Amino acid sequence: MEVQNPPEQRQDVVAANGLSRELESRFRDCRLKRPFRRSAYDPGDVLEYGVTGVFPKVPARVRALVERYVGGGFAGQVYRVKVLEIVPVSILPVVESAELAAGSDAVGDVGLVEGRTYAVKILRPRSRFARGFRNLLYFLGYQAHFGAEVLPSAVRAGVLWQKLIRRAMAHETGDEAAVCDTYATFYDRELQSFGEINEWIDGRIWKFEADDRIFSRWDFEDSPPVDHSSPEYVHKKRFMKGLVNLLHRMGAGELARQYEWWTGKSTPNVLKRLSGEGSPRAGLTAVDFRAGLTLLPFLPMSPADIILIVRGLFRGRLVQFDRCDMTRLRSFVEQSRAFADLQPAVDELVSQTASYRASQPDVTHHHVRLLFSRRLRASVRRGAIRSWLSRGWLDDRGADLLGSRPLLWPVLWTVSWIPWLGRFCVSIWGNASSRRHLRLCWTDADYRGRALLGSRIETLIRWCRDGRAGAARAARLVDRPLAYWLERLTAGWLPAAWHRFVTDWAWAGEQIRDKVSFTLSFLRKPLFREQVLLDEVRRGREEGMLTASETSRIESQIKDPFMQKYLKFLAVHL
Incomplete structure (x- = not known):
């Protein structure tokens, strides 16, 4: 017996991806003078970028297949991709994004390998709300657009810091894999944003651990005792504390906010590699050095932010985001021979940072x-x-x-x-294209109709991707402008699930039936309750939340009287 919702959800995703490509083709048929306004990519899309290696700084052209959307926050959107082809720069007729490639070597290896999987991070959030909120805070702090999205100097500075931090962690801990590697930067013409290509980490965020020593764990100066009930929790906290201390010593104090434990939102920035499952300490990896939200003195967003704001005020910094101390970095690098081969990267970081800082009113x-x-x-x-x-x-x-x-x-x-x-x-x-587009919209009725159709197509693709409309309904609304505008002006302001619930009655009825059927089955059928629990356990195992032995133990105890009683109590609370 299986829960029915996940397969249906997967079918909706497949249908939405197919419709997106079909609608994009229809948009191209409109022959508009402006480009297609893309907000995201779908599995199966092929990306083609002119990239510039982080270190060494060499250009190349890369083709990659989008395998899936991983997620993202205020800093951008992340995709798991498979590199299909890497073309050396000497074969390219031109190098895209000349500012990224300026000063690069003529030939070289960007570090990518054909056939391998990587993480592509495009520094433009998928959500309109996330992007608007992020940009608003950034404007209040710096009076400019979000730097890493639109400035080559900002995106280069970010990846160069990550490269140096990786080397510093290798020198401090002996484990270079403690920081995710970064390979290249690029400009995405369709999303109109800069981005980066990073190492793909096969890992997980958290492991379920019973914690019956909630106070004693604060006393550990070294590793917790062998019999501790939540050793992974303790090791992760100590790892993040050590990384924060290192970043402050390197002069990257504002980047350290990404790993401050008491922000309550930094723990997902450290993953545990699945290859390190044998030890609670092994495999911890810092993966995200891109801050998303600007820290303003009047808007703390976590308990730790209050302390960070006060510290910033004592240093004379009203606004905190990613400003670093280059003098302290130089001093840190000069004290260790571990950075001897990375001196060109340090020099570029200093240069790019100066350019980045001088490009904003701030x-x-x-x-x-x-x-x-x-x-x-x-x-x-x-x-x-x-x-x-x-x-x-x-x-x-x-x-x-x-x-x-x-x-x-x-x-x-x-x-x-x-x-x-x-x-x-x-x-x-x-922009000459914008002027031609507007002129034709005013003077050519046929073009105006095609422009309105193109706008509907772009919106409906977003609706379908966000779950506001199913593939079939979105396809119908393309050629029904009155119904489309009525829905956009009324339900279009609602949250995605509410929007679809009030406009797609067949889907709403199906959701109600599924919820009622699930609840009644959970209340009445012991085997169904057991299967739901087993599905959750197996999902936890797939995501790395449970070990193989823990999974087997739970599965073997599914008939235990106490387990059955727990499931009955859970059913009553549904």
Whole structure:
């Protein structure tokens, strides 16, 4: 006996992926003057990037197959991909994203291997809400667009820090695998965002452990005793504490926020490799060095943030995100021969960081220098133009033209922050494709109809991907503009599940029947209750939450009277 929902959910995903490709094809048939506005990728999509190796800094072209969407938060969206092809730069007619590849070697190995699996992180959140909230906090702190999404200097600085931290951990602990490796950076033209290619970690987040020593575990200065009931918990906490101390010594104090235990949200940033299952200490790996949310002095988001804000104020920093101390890094590197071969990476990090910091207004750091330093104002202008170019607001000609008109830039910069209107004004001024698209929408009725169809297609793809509409309903709404607009203006503002519940009555009825059937079966049928528990146990085993021996033990005790009583009590509380 099996629970029926998961297979049906998988069928919905497969149907949605197929519809997305079909609708994208219809969008191309519209022959619009603007590009398709993509928000995410689906399993089976093929990515093609011009990449630049982290170290050594060599360019190449990579083709990769998206195997699945892993997840993501405020920093971006992560995919598991399989590399299909790597083309050396000498074969390429051009190198994409020249700013990323600037100063790179002519030939070399980016470190990727054809046929292997990697993690691709695109620094643009999949959720519109997540992206909007993240960008709002970043704007309040730095008066600019999210740096790693739109600036090559910011994305390069992030991966170079990760490379150096990996070497430092190897020197401190003797285990280079304690930090996830990073291989290359790229610019995604469809998502209009920079990204990075990292090592794929076969691992898990947490193991279920009974903790009957909740207070005594705080006393451990070294490894916990052998008979401790939650050794993995203790080792993970000690690992994160050691990493935080290392980051502070390296000058990356603001990056250390990613691993502060008491934030209550940092533990998923450390995975345990499945290869280290034999020991509670082995296999712990730090995987995420990209902060997502800016820490503002008036908006702590965890208990630890209050302490971090106070510490920042004593250092004179009102805003905290990813600012690091290059002087302290230089001193740290010079004290160890472990970084001798990474000196070019250190030099690039210092250069990219200086460029990154000088490209933003950042009034809490630059203060009145913005008023008196012509060089700083010019650098901020170049940073804004680069950001708009990355986001597709400007084309190459518009960027060059704006760069030669310093008096026009303050006007456009001010207008650009007006919601909806800002992007429209900048694009109309600096993007020829946007101007042609708008002109045809006003003067050509046939083109206007195709433009409205293209907009519906983009929205319905997002609805289908987010679970707002099933594949069949989304396909019907494509050619029903009145029904589409009625639904978008009414239910489109609701959460995804509510939206589908009130607009797709067949799906709503099916959900109600499934929930009622599941509850009644769980109450009445002992075998069904047992199967539900076994399915959960096996899922926990697949995700690494349980060991093989723990799984076998639970399965062997499924008929135990106390286990049966537990399941009955659980049924009553449904």
